[in-house]
């Protein structure tokens with residue numbers, strides 16, 4: 188009997204048939220760019236903890252990847268699935284690069300697009316879509332992460348101005364941002380503010396010593412008597428629903444993106460196991476190895492079907508927050524399991540930067556925590572199933 192040709196893990200569930208020609212084309216274009224322009228540098232950027240963020244933002248902007256699911260003001264206006272697939276390919280390169288794109292497009296730009304005035308949109312969205320201006324999204328504080336309602340950052344009125352005081356922590360793109368979307372407590376409730384990085388009293392510096400997302404800027408923002416004009420507030424956001432809606436928007440990128448990291452791990456591992464000889468046989472020929480690869484491919488395929496289904500729900504306007512939580516919880520958790528399992532197949536080689544697997548694994552630890560930890564999403568799903576909230 189002839190040995191059958193290996194099937195690519197992406198082909199196992201034939202998910203390509205669920206995509207439009209345009210979606211497949213976008214995925215291929217982003218994948219080609221990642222292979223040609225990013226992949227050769229990724230290990231070095233991660234190792235040094237430095238990468239050319241501004242240059243990459245302009246490159247991603249030139250491809251229409253920044254705010255690509257938003258309409259108007261220089262944004263591409265594509266569907267949720269197309270955007271998700273772009274995130275998947277970016278994260279197959281590195282979660283840090285997908286984070287750059289997600290935070291720019293789905294958090295900072297989305298907040299302006301959804302809650303900003305016409306003037307704010309005109310000023311910021313076109314240069315942000317082009318990658319000429321970078322944005323960040325400041326919600327988390329040193330003592331308020333999973334419970335953003337506990338934030339201490341305050342905005343008080345002073346004549347016609349606003350004055351902001353507080354500290355934001357773990358802010359992606361913070362130290363390279365031209366504009367920070369900062370959420371602060373006011374007498375009327377939580378509101379969003381556009382803080383240009385040049386404003387006196389605003390400083391941002393990198394969080395050092397990270398073992399995850401090293402090809403990503405993560406920063407602390409300090410607001411010390413930052414004085415802003417009245418029109419710096421986002422007029423249409425009042426209450427915690429504003430930032431929570433932005434996070435819900437961004438999680439679709441993670442639901443797809445995390446699978447990109449898992450796919451890169453699995454592709455690498457299958458190739459490795461087919462080459463590596465142990466006990467006189469190829470590692471891929473052992474049943475225990477095949478079980479690991481099969482389980483990984485199943486979870487990857489199921490995760491992709493879920494991602495596409497949720498993307499289609501979003502496109503039809505029917506996606507609920509608990510569905511987003513279910514998708515984020517499942518796909519990041521499974522992606523991390525896949526990365527850890529793949530690492531075992533690579534043995535000692537798996538712990539080096541010569542292979543992308545442990546880099547993805549370390550990155551996915553952050554992805555499991557940011558934009559709602561796995562515990563918080565579990566509680567959201569639990570509340571949906573029981574009608575009882577178990578947060579407090």
Ligand SMILES: Cc1cc2nc3c(=O)[nH]c(=O)nc-3n(C[C@H](O)[C@H](O)[C@H](O)COP(=O)(O)OP(=O)(O)OC[C@H]3O[C@@H](n4cnc5c(N)ncnc54)[C@H](O)[C@@H]3O)c2cc1C
Nearest residue numbers: 324325326327332333357358359553556557558560562578
């Ligand atoms: C690399 C990176 C980039 C980030 N980028 C941004 C950004 O751009 N903007 C931004 O605003 N934030 C950002 N964050 C912050 C991120 O969203 C928070 O880290 C996250 O919300 C968790 O908050 P915390 O770290 O304070 O953990 P905590 O809230 O202190 O949680 C600690 C642990 O307790 C668990 N826990 C919390 N509540 C409960 C409960 N009710 N029941 C059981 N367990 C619970 C959590 O799940 C977690 O396991 C980033 C974080 C990282 C690591």
